[in-house]
Amino acid sequence: MTKPKDVDFSLVLASSVHDMKNSVGMLIASLESYIEEFPPTNERQVKQINTLHYEASRINSELVQLLTIYRMQNNHLPLRVDQHYVIDVLEDQLARNHSLLESRGVHPRLECDDSLEWFFDADLVGSVVQNVIVNCSRYTRAQLLVSAKVEDDFLRIVVADDGGGYPPSMLEAPSGLVQSAEVNEGNTHLGLYFAEEIARLHKQRNRVGYIRLENGEPLGGGCFNLFLP
Amino acid sequence: MTDINYSKLRILIADDFSNFRATVNAMLGMLGVYQVDTASNGAEVIDKCQRKTYDVILCDYDLGPGKNGQQVLEELRYRALIPRRTLFILVSADATKDVVMAAYDCEPNDYLMKPINTQMLQHRMARLLRQREALQGVYAALEAEDSRRAMARLIDLSLRDTRHTRAAQKMLGELFIAEGELNKAERLYTKVLEVRPVDWARLGLARVKHLMGELEIAGDWLEKIVRDNPLYLPAYDVLANNWEQMGHLRQVQTTVHRSVTISPKSILRHKRLAQVAERNGDYTTALQALRSTVRLGELSCHACPDDVFNFARIASAALEKKLHPAEPLVQETVAVINSARARFPLSREQRTRADLLAARVFAQAGKHDSAQPLVEAAETLVRCDEHVPLEVNIERVLTLQALGENEQAETLLHELLQKYAYDQSALEKLDTLLAEPVSETNRAMVAAVNREGIELYNQARFEEAIACFEKVRHIFPRHVGVQLNIVQSLIGKLRAGQKDAQTVSSTEQALATIGSLIEADHSQYARFQRLQEMATSSMALTGQ
Numbered sequence: 082m083t084k085p086k087d088v089d090f091s092l093v094l095a096s097s098v099h100d101m102k103n104s105v106g107m108l109i110a111s112l113e114s115y116i117e118e119f120p121p122t123n124e125r126q127v128k129q130i131n132t133l134h135y136e137a138s139r140i141n142s143e144l145v146q147l148l149t150i151y152r153m154q155n156n157h158l159p160l161r162v163d164q165h166y167v168i169d170v171l172e173d174q175l176a177r178n179h180s181l182l183e184s185r186g187v188h189p190r191l192e193c194d195d196s197l198e199w200f201f202d203a204d205l206v207g208s209v210v211q212n213v214i215v216n217c218s219r220y221t222r223a224q225l226l227v228s229a230k231v232e233d234d235f236l237r238i239v240v241a242d243d244g245g246g247y248p249p250s251m252l253e254a255p256s257g258l259v260q261s262a263e264v265n266e267g268n269t270h271l272g273l274y275f276a277e278e279i280a281r282l283h284k285q286r287n288r289v290g291y292i293r294l295e296n297g298e299p300l301g302g303g304c305f306n307l308f309l310p
Numbered sequence: 311m312t313d314i315n316y317s318k319l320r321i322l323i324a325d326d327f328s329n330f331r332a333t334v335n336a337m338l339g340m341l342g343v344y345q346v347d348t349a350s351n352g353a354e355v356i357d358k359c360q361r362k363t364y365d366v367i368l369c370d371y372d373l374g375p376g377k378n379g380q381q382v383l384e385e386l387r388y389r390a391l392i393p394r395r396t397l398f399i400l401v402s403a404d405a406t407k408d409v410v411m412a413a414y415d416c417e418p419n420d421y422l423m424k425p426i427n428t429q430m431l432q433h434r435m436a437r438l439l440r441q442r443e444a445l446q447g448v449y450a451a452l453e454a455e456d457s458r459r460a461m462a463r464l465i466d467l468s469l470r471d472t473r474h475t476r477a478a479q480k481m482l483g484e485l486f487i488a489e490g491e492l493n494k495a496e497r498l499y500t501k502v503l504e505v506r507p508v509d510w511a512r513l514g515l516a517r518v519k520h521l522m523g524e525l526e527i528a529g530d531w532l533e534k535i536v537r538d539n540p541l542y543l544p545a546y547d548v549l550a551n552n553w554e555q556m557g558h559l560r561q562v563q564t565t566v567h568r569s570v571t572i573s574p575k576s577i578l579r580h581k582r583l584a585q586v587a588e589r590n591g592d593y594t595t596a597l598q599a600l601r602s603t604v605r606l607g608e609l610s611c612h613a614c615p616d617d618v619f620n621f622a623r624i625a626s627a628a629l630e631k632k633l634h635p636a637e638p639l640v641q642e643t644v645a646v647i648n649s650a651r652a653r654f655p656l657s658r659e660q661r662t663r664a665d666l667l668a669a670r671v672f673a674q675a676g677k678h679d680s681a682q683p684l685v686e687a688a689e690t691l692v693r694c695d696e697h698v699p700l701e702v703n704i705e706r707v708l709t710l711q712a713l714g715e716n717e718q719a720e721t722l723l724h725e726l727l728q729k730y731a732y733d734q735s736a737l738e739k740l741d742t743l744l745a746e747p748v749s750e751t752n753r754a755m756v757a758a759v760n761r762e763g764i765e766l767y768n769q770a771r772f773e774e775a776i777a778c779f780e781k782v783r784h785i786f787p788r789h790v791g792v793q794l795n796i797v798q799s800l801i802g803k804l805r806a807g808q809k810d811a812q813t814v815s816s817t818e819q820a821l822a823t824i825g826s827l828i829e830a831d832h833s834q835y836a837r838f839q840r841l842q843e844m845a846t847s848s849m850a851l852t853g854q
Contacts, residue, residue: 103403106425110333113427141425152407161410161539163508164476169437176429196473200506204423 095151102144109137113180131185135219138181142212146275149208153278160282165203167229167236168193174210175227178218182225185218192228199236201283201309206238209276213240213305216272220244224300234310235288241304246296276307285310314439316342319365322358324349324382325401326374330424334368337428341435352377352609359391366435367392368422371402371409377609380412380575385611387416394449397438401426407541411573414543444474448481457489468498483514492518509535513545520552528552536568543573550582562586563595570599577606577613584620591784593628600624604646615660618650622667626708629674640675644668659699662691666705673712685709700726700736707743745788745827756782756792763795772803790834793824797841804848817845 112134121127168191175182175189182189210227217225221242228239251273273292280290288310295304321343323334331348338346347362349355352373359367371379379400386392400418402409413421419438422430442449444467451460464485467478479502486495499515502508512535520528532549535542546569553561566583570576584599600621607613625643628634647668650656656664669684692698692706703726710719723743730736737749747753759782766775776799783792800817821842828838 099403103424106403107327107329110330110425110427114333114336161509161541163510164506166473169433172433173430176433177427179429180427196471200508 091151091155095148098144098147098151102141102148105137105141105144109134109141112137116180116184127184134181134184135215138178138215138218142208142215143271145208146212146271149205150275150278153282160202160205162200162202162283164198164200166195167197167199167238168195170203170207171210171227171229171238174207174214177211178214181215181218187218187221187223187225189214189225189227192226192230194230197229197231199231199309200285201236202279205279205282206307206309209279209307210238210240212272212275217242217244217303221302224302226300232308235290235308236310238307238309239299239304241298241300242302243300244302246303247294252294252296276305280307280309283309314436317344319343319439320345320347320362322347322349322355322364322367322369324352324355324367324369324373324379326350326370326372330370334426334431337426337431340428341432351375352379352382355382356385356391359386363393364396365439366397366399368399368401371400371412379418380408380416381609381611383412383416383418388611394452395442395446397435397442399434399438408575410541411543411575414541415573415576441474441477444472445477445481448478457485461485461489480510483511487514487517487521492522496522509539509542509545513542513548516545517548520548520555525552525556529556541572543569543576546572547579550586554586559586559590563590563592567595570602574602575606577603577610580606581612581617584624588624591780593624593631594633596624597621597628597634615650615654615656615664618646619660619663619667621646622671626667626670626674626712629671636675640671640677643671658691658695659702662688662695662702663705665691666702666709670705670709670712673709673714678713681709681713685713700730700739704739704743742785743788744786745790747786747789752786756786756789760792760795763799767795767799767802770802770806772799772806772808775799776803787823788827790824790827790832790838793820793827794834794837794841796820797824797845801841801844801848804845809849814849817849821845 112130116130116134121130171191171193175191214225214227217240221244224243226239226241228241230237273294276292280292283290290307290309293306293308295306296302298304316338321338323331323338323346325331325334325348328350331350335346335348347358347364349358350373353376355367355369355373356377358364369379369382373379373382377385379402383398383400386398392398397419400409400412400421401424402421403424409421412418420434422434448460448463448467451457451463461482464478464482467474468482479498483495483498486492486498496515496518499511499518502511503515512531516528516531516535519525519531529549529552532545532552535545536549539545546565550562550565550569553559553565563583563586566579566586570579570583573579580599580602584596584603587593587596587599600617603613603617604621607617622643625639629636629639647664651661651664654660665684665688669681669688672678672681672684688706688709692702703722707719707723707726710716710722723740726740727737727748730740734749734751738747738752741747741749741752747756759778763775763778766772766778776796779792779796779799782789783796786792797817797820800813800820803813804817824838828835832838
């Protein structure tokens with residue numbers, strides 16, 4: 082028999098997270114087809130369904146991040162940079178969250194040149210954008226803007242909303258956010274840590290990717306920026 | 311997204327969860343697709359593809375017991391059950407290493423991560439279908455085996471700056487290489503790399519260099535590629551080819567071993583590892599690789615009876631060298647042979663080989679009672695056949711030797727030598743059974759190795775001399791001259807003061823082997839006796 086101490090806990094955790102992610106995936110798919118078939122008939126139902134939908138999406142994207150971090154740390158999944166049409170990756174993420182955004186009455190807008198190409202790991206960058214979109218769906222009032230363009234030889238991906246914006250503590254936080262302090266406050270900022278790690282993995286010559294949080298422009302709410310060399 | 315006529319599309323959904331099949335089916339319904347088939351396991355997908363041509367196959371990686379999505383695609387491609395224009399989309403719960411490996415090895419047209427919804431499906435399919443439309447002419451030309459026309463179209467697409475430029479460039483590079491247009495391929499990859507060092511173009515350029523014979527450069531580049539992206543399996547394959555062409559079999563083995571460690575599910579790489587390990591005389595690795603080959607073969611289109619025969623052959627060699635505990639290995643080998651009898655429709659020749667191999671391992675384990683009836687069965691089969699293939703006859707000789715029927719073995723061997731007296735390639739195969747090779751190539755090889763080894767010995771470079779002789783020892787284990795040269799080098803080492811336990815035991819082992827090969831009337835018997843005395847006195851000094 083295997084003694085508990087022989088088991089690599091992080092491995093057990095990772096495989097359990099993997100299972101959970103599959104289950105949540107099924108949950109979201111079932112929920113979406115349920116909403117399709119039985120649209121909510123009153124305000125209360127809309128609210129309940131929205132909560133269900135948002136929380137499930139949030140769990141899903143957090144689990145994806147956990148798995149990705151685990152794999153990156155164990156060198157199971159190195160960066161795979163290839164050339165992509167930026168609009169494809171952004172469209173994918175909006176499509177992935179279409180139902181969530183629609184049920185919350187959020188109208189997403191995508192601004193990206195159809196022929197804009199860039200070099201990056203589409204799975205990783207996609208999951209960063211996905212996470213920010215899910216987050217925005219919760220805090221925005223009605224608008225969501227996803228855009229991408231080239232600035233100073235960096236690809237700048239922006240996810241902005243018209244909500245209340247990021248709290249000051251997050252705006253001021255230096256790099257390497259989620260060391261330990263925030264965990265105690267019940268908010269691990271896992272998403273930010275993840276985004277920062279993914280950005281940093283993208284290197285080109287001497288330049289390294291980074292993220293920046295702002296409030297205000299362009300929609301008056303929070304604005305997440307991902308810069309990739 | 312209005313340019314796609316969804317009502318005309320034929321789509322196959324494969325997933326072991328009925329829930330998922332129904333959900334995706336409903337999504338497709340909303341897009342206006344109504345010609346949808348479903349499959350719940352790999353065998354069903356293969357069966358359905360034999361009956362119908364689909365536009366899109368949405369196949370989950372995990373299909374429950376049986377083949378997974380990658381194995382399904384491998385078989386569909388290998389047996390040419392789907393045309394190029396069929397789009398295969400691999401669906402998975404997340405981007406695990408297995409899925410990434412699958413993407414490198416069997417190149418699905420795309421892969422999708424669950425959970426999926428109608429909008430995602432629509433975006434992806436629209437993108438892929440538009441690409442297919444753009445490449446339609448290329449596919450048609452390739453299917454008509456008109457590579458000139460395919461090239462012309464791809465060049466046209468690569469030059470125009472469209473959404474399909476990159477796909478066209480990738481295909482064009484492959485096609486240039488396949489058609490031997492290396493200079494054109496080199497120009498194409500170089501042009502792509504001027505913009506950014508993408509893996510596929512780096513590998514393409516390294517392949518071109520390899521094929522041009524610039525092996526040093528190709529090797530350097532390939533090492534860099536796998537250092538930057540250790541999961542990039544195709545690069546290891548080319549790197550192994552590169553080492554092979556340079557004649558460094560050890561490096562070939564190391565490289566294939568690395569790729570197998572990263573992707574333990576690739577049966578073809580296990581086969582290659584077994585092959586090269588056998589050539590290197592590393593039976594432990596060869597045996598392990600063949601064990602994996604046989605296991606993976608249960609679900610692979612690349613399985614064949616030879617995998618089992620090779621396993622039994624190497625198991626037998628390992629038994630002879632006493633590398634592994636006999637009993638479990640004999641049982642395993644017999645079980646593997648029996649499973650092959652059950653799984654493959656074996657020809658008479660193959661049945662004979664199976665019997666002989668089983669008999670041989672039984673005999674090696676001292677179970678002559680179990681071996682005898684199998685040998686008799688094999689001999690009956692042999693008698694019915696006018697043209698017994700050489701491979702079967704070699705098995706017969708080895709089995710007779712294992713049974714201790716040395717006279718019969720010698721007679722048969724003698725007959726074979728006469729029969730194949732003018733067939734050099736047959737003689738090369740027979741050489742492995744003989745004390746001295748008879749084929750010209752092998753004679754020349756042994757002579758060259760002996761010359762080189764003796765030169766090293768004369769310079770007192772004993773370690774290198776031993777390594778040199780070892781190169782031929784495992785190919786011609788019954789070659790007394792080579793064995794004696796090794797002993798002499800070992801003694802040189804002992805006398806030079808290197809009296810470690812390893813050297814002592816190697817010397818003892820080599821002498822024992824020679825003792826079993828040689829009789830008093832052998833031309834080298836006197837030399838053997840002399841070396842034996844020298845060894846004893848050198849080793850005795852060790853003890854003090």
